[in-house]
Each structure stands twice: as structure tokens, then as C-alpha cells.
Amino acid sequence: MPQSLDTGTDQVRLLVLTPEYADFLWLVAMLSDDPDISPDAVWCPDIVDCDDLVRNASFDVVVWDSAFQDSSEGAFLRYLSAVSDDRPILALGSDTCGDKASTIIGYGAADYLSRQTLDRWSFCRAIKHLWYREQLADSAHSQLGREVASGFINRDLFFDRLRQAILRAERAETRLAVLHLNIDDFRSINESFGYQQGDQLMLALADRLRERLRRADSLMRIAGDELAIIIEKLEDSLDITRILRKLVAALDEPFTLGGQKVLVSISIGVATYPEAGENTENILRRANRAMFAAKQDPGTSYRFYDRQLHVTAGHQLRVEADLRNALRGGELELYYQPRIDLATEEVRGVECLL
Missing domain, CATH: 3.30.70.270 (Reverse transcriptase/Diguanylate cyclase domain)
Incomplete structure (x- = not known):
């Protein structure tokens, strides 16, 4: 069952996906030492509870430990990104190489940290960065109504x-x-x-x-x-x-x-x-x-x-260019054709032909 650890007010809401409760407490403790962060954290060690939480609860940041799931990292991260309404995902893994970070981010994570070098400063910095970026995104999203109205x-x-x-x-x-x-x-x-x-x-x-x-x-x-x-x-x-x-x-x-x-x-x-x-x-x-x-x-x-629209647009542009050049070069000539009423044989108007 998921467990919550609330340490104050005006919190950053975290969902921590890790199989070990001790790791959950360790991560929350690092955040609690930072004066800028008051974490409202939920521990989830089970993938069934995970699906329910990410679909139905509201979180600012999802922290994902790579040891959490049995399936492939790519498949799980793509699923997690899709069902969490694109909330930022901070991935924690054992690999320290830069290529691993690029791969994990390509799967849908917003950032990657290696557990081998993880410390309070780097973890708090990553959480704050994702949290502030999310607040800016929410602000920009709500700004649309004011932009449209004005x-x-x-x-x-x-x-x-x-x-x-x-x-x-x-x-x-x-x-x-x-x-x-x-x-x-x-x-x-x-x-x-x-x-x-x-x-x-x-x-x-x-x-x-x-x-x-x-x-x-x-x-x-x-x-x-x-x-x-x-x-x-x-x-x-x-x-x-x-x-x-x-x-x-x-x-x-x-x-x-x-x-x-x-x-x-x-x-x-x-x-x-x-x-x-x-x-x-x-x-x-x-x-x-x-x-x-x-x-x-x-x-x-x-x-x-599609390609046909491209071809059609290109043809229209060429016709317009040809007409402009013909107009500049005096190559166009007007002809007036009378419109005659067949019953009275009277001229009722003219048509202009180019």
C-alpha cells in the first residue's frame, strides 16, 4: 500500500516509486534538510498501486527508481510518461555514464541521476529545477486565456x-x-x-x-x-x-x-x-x-x-509569379466580348477576357 509522509505546508508533491521503504525515507530526508522544499511525499512500492496513483492523484514530480519495475526501462518510462499527464519524471539509476542519461531522457524522463553519486545537493537541485519548471509551465498554460482575451x-x-x-x-x-x-x-x-x-x-x-x-x-x-x-x-x-x-x-x-x-x-x-x-x-x-x-x-x-498539397501550392506560386512578370512586361491584353439578349438582339453587357 502507498504511504504518505507530509512534512509541512506549501509542499512539492512527490510520488516516489522505489521498492524499499528505507530508500524512500532517505530521499525524503535529503529534501527535508533543504529550506526551499517542504516535501509532501507518497511512497509506492507496487506497480498496481502505481497505475492507480499516477492516473488519479496529483503530483508535481515523480521520482522513479530503476529497480522499481520488472519490465524494460524504456517500456515502463513511456507508460509512466503517458499516464502521468506528462508530469516531470526524475529517474534514479545505477549507471554513471552520460549515454545512460541520454537514453533514459529519450524514454520520457525529465532528468537522470546516478544513485552511486547521489547526494543531498544534487537531488534537491534536480527536484527544485523540475518543480519550478512545472510551475512555469502551469503559469504559461493559464496565461493563454489572458492572451486570447487581450x-x-x-x-x-x-x-x-x-x-x-x-x-x-x-x-x-x-x-x-x-x-x-x-x-x-x-x-x-x-x-x-x-x-x-x-x-x-x-x-x-x-x-x-x-x-x-x-x-x-x-x-x-x-x-x-x-x-x-x-x-x-x-x-x-x-x-x-x-x-x-x-x-x-x-x-x-x-x-x-x-x-x-x-x-x-x-x-x-x-x-x-x-x-x-x-x-x-x-x-x-x-x-x-x-x-x-x-x-x-x-x-x-x-x-x-501531404505531398499533393505541396505540388499544388508550388503550381499556384508559379502561376502567380508568371502573371506578375507578364503584367510588368506589358504582355497582357484585354478583350471585351458583348453579351447579347437572343430574344431582342440587344447588347446587355460585356465580358472582359484577359
Whole structure:
């Protein structure tokens, strides 16, 4: 059975996965000596209790002793990362080489310490770093509502998060997806209800979408009527399809604007790493291209970026370039063709041909 050791108030909440109670007490004792940390720690020596705790309880940091599980380290860490809502995992192992740390972090841990060199300073430092980073992530997550309501757009923060996500995906050999969302006919909403109501709609939409996303997913406003979402740790295309269906379902109920019920639709473009590229600009640009393709479908819809979209976009760019060059070179000529009423044989208008 899991056991809790509460040493004060305003604690950092820890789940300690280790088979030995003496090791649990040793780890908590190191933290208790630090004036900046008041640990509220739960000891879990059993994998069955572990599954229930990580799914249903709330922790700031999970401390995992590599001796805890019988299965492979990689399989267990991937499972633990998935079911713990991406709370940071501090891994403790017996190996001291740097390659081991890289491997463990690639499996989903946030940090790795060797038990052979573990001391109070390094352990407390690692816990505080993960705890503070988690608080910053929670703050940034809650900040979205204020950003959307105020119209604040922070593209630099979005691109930084996307760069970090790509590095994690590359290291762990996993996939990620970037979703580019645009509210259809948003201009008409602003003209009918006012810009303040339009911002309130963005806020309400963001709240609905956030409820259907995992805590680790990044949702940001990147333009007046556009949102972007970074979704990490995708196993296959079915994962992103399930998430997309949840997002589409968020639009089933109308929004209230100016006392009226309004149904809105959105167009979603999806670009996945590494298929759509390996840098932030390419991935977001291709998600944007897929979003415009989705606008060709009625109602709320989504499209995945693929090679055909790339070919079509390239053809359109070439046609536009050719037209601009022809215009500059005076190579275009207008012809006017009359439109005649066959009954009266009168000219009713003209058509302009280029």
C-alpha cells in the first residue's frame, strides 16, 4: 500500500516509486534538510498501486527508481510518461555514464541521476529545477486565456516551444503534430457583434479546446482569428485523428455572443513531424497550407498536409509569379466580348477576357 509522509505546508508533491521503504525515507530526508522544499511525499512500492496513483492523484514530480519495475526501462518510462499527464519524471539509476542519461531522457524522463553519486545537493537541485519548471509551465498554460482575451500574440514563445518539441521528438524518435486553426468567416462575426465580442469568442473557443487537450499540449493564439496547437508523443496517425475528433466535437454547441447563440466552424490544418519537415518554419507553413485546403470543405473540417498539397501550392506560386512578370512586361491584353439578349438582339453587357 502507498504511504504518505507530509512534512509541512506549501509542499512539492512527490510520488516516489522505489521498492524499499528505507530508500524512500532517505530521499525524503535529503529534501527535508533543504529550506526551499517542504516535501509532501507518497511512497509506492507496487506497480498496481502505481497505475492507480499516477492516473488519479496529483503530483508535481515523480521520482522513479530503476529497480522499481520488472519490465524494460524504456517500456515502463513511456507508460509512466503517458499516464502521468506528462508530469516531470526524475529517474534514479545505477549507471554513471552520460549515454545512460541520454537514453533514459529519450524514454520520457525529465532528468537522470546516478544513485552511486547521489547526494543531498544534487537531488534537491534536480527536484527544485523540475518543480519550478512545472510551475512555469502551469503559469504559461493559464496565461493563454489572458492572451486570447487581450489579443496578445506571442509568436516567439510559440516557435520556441515548437523547437523544443522537435528536439524531444527527435531524441525519443517519436512524432508530433502542429495544428493550425482558423475561425471561418471571423470578419463577419467582428462586424456583426464587435471586436470585443470577437475576442471573447476566441477566449471561449480556446477554453473548449483546452479541455479536450492534454496538459502538455501547447495552445497559442498566433493571429487575430488563428490558433496553433503543438501535440507531442504521437504513436501513429490514429492518435492525432482521435484528438482531432475531440476538437471538432468542441464546436457542436453554440457560443453566446451579445446574448445570441452563434454556431461557428473552424478549419484545421495538420502537419506532422518528421513528415512535413524538420524545422519550425516549414512545419507551421505546411500546417497553414493544409488549413487553407480544409477551407474548401463545408463546416468544421481538417486536412493533413501531404505531398499533393505541396505540388499544388508550388503550381499556384508559379502561376502567380508568371502573371506578375507578364503584367510588368506589358504582355497582357484585354478583350471585351458583348453579351447579347437572343430574344431582342440587344447588347446587355460585356465580358472582359484577359
